[in-house]
Amino acid sequence: MLDNDPDHDRPEAIAPLILATPSAYALFVDFDGTLADIAPSPEQVKVEPGLPQDIIRLQGLLGGAVAVVTGRRISEVNRHLAPAQLPGSGLHGLEFRSAPFGAEETTGHAEQIGIGLPPALFDAVVALTRAMTGVRLENKGPILSIHYRQAPEFASELGIKLARLLNEQSFGFHVKQGRAVFELIPNGTSKGTALAEIMRHAPFAGRRPIMIGDDLADEEAFAVARAADGWGLTVRGEHFHAGDESFGSASEVRRWLSALAGVAATSDGQTAAATESGI
Ligand SMILES: [Mg+2]
Numbered sequence: 001m002l003d004n005d006p007d008h009d010r011p012e013a014i015a016p017l018i019l020a021t022p023s024a025y026a027l028f029v030d031f032d033g034t035l036a037d038i039a040p041s042p043e044q045v046k047v048e049p050g051l052p053q054d055i056i057r058l059q060g061l062l063g064g065a066v067a068v069v070t071g072r073r074i075s076e077v078n079r080h081l082a083p084a085q086l087p088g089s090g091l092h093g094l095e096f097r098s099a100p101f102g103a104e105e106t107t108g109h110a111e112q113i114g115i116g117l118p119p120a121l122f123d124a125v126v127a128l129t130r131a132m133t134g135v136r137l138e139n140k141g142p143i144l145s146i147h148y149r150q151a152p153e154f155a156s157e158l159g160i161k162l163a164r165l166l167n168e169q170s171f172g173f174h175v176k177q178g179r180a181v182f183e184l185i186p187n188g189t190s191k192g193t194a195l196a197e198i199m200r201h202a203p204f205a206g207r208r209p210i211m212i213g214d215d216l217a218d219e220e221a222f223a224v225a226r227a228a229d230g231w232g233l234t235v236r237g238e239h240f241h242a243g244d245e246s247f248g249s250a251s252e253v254r255r256w257l258s259a260l261a262g263v264a265a266t267s268d269g270q271t272a273a274a275t276e277s278g279i
Helices: 011-020 051-061 074-081 110-115 119-129 152-168 191-198 216-227 250-266 269-276
Strands: 025-029 066-069 088-090 095-097 136-139 144-147 173-178 181-186 208-213 231-234
Touching: 011 231, 011 250, 051 066, 051 074, 051 250, 066 074, 066 191, 074 088, 074 095, 088 191, 095 191, 119 136, 119 144, 119 152, 152 173, 152 181, 173 216, 191 208, 191 216, 208 216, 216 231
Parallel strands: 025 066, 025 208, 066 088, 208 231
Antiparallel strands: 088 095, 136 144, 144 181, 173 181
């Protein structure tokens, strides 16, 4: 971290600021590797039992200014977090959900979600990975995830071939490497554009954003948060591992959130937040 302030990006320094003036802050969280531990496959992810209740308390403390920014679909994340429900953005900025308990999801790029992945691109990736035993494709509609957690020996070959494929033909997609996954994402959308869009709306607008994430894709959201006088808090894993991460693990993130939520529950945070949002 090229920053002279030793407290920069330190969760223990940020928590007292949030608790002193909760209405000045907005919290943005990635899901996999940040709220939940990484599992062998996305379907096997488990949420710790106390987390949904802590999220509900944090929503009370921050007047609803808690959002998820994820590469998954938002509905999938909320199914894991139930009974907590978060607004935010899914599919790397392709999908938005504005109200925590709203039934409808809205999208910023409906035409891309509707069309999905170009069939020629999908077919090319299927052909390219056919001989790579253990490599799994996850079709998220407009995004294709290529997981290699079960076959890490193919990581570099896969990365080179995917980059070549997208360079040779103009599909309008780019490849982003995550933790044991490559994702093919439509150009022009990212977790950075997602965070910027959410920040335009109440109750997030005008607050200092705090984005927590563990992966390369989160870096674009960190940049947007920092540019808005906020923070990008990193979580240690395959991507951040230089020793100066803000959190050592997803369980450290959960402990920090739980401590904030615990203070909220024992103070009049719930009442203050309800008054502020006009409920
Ligand atoms: Mg993640």
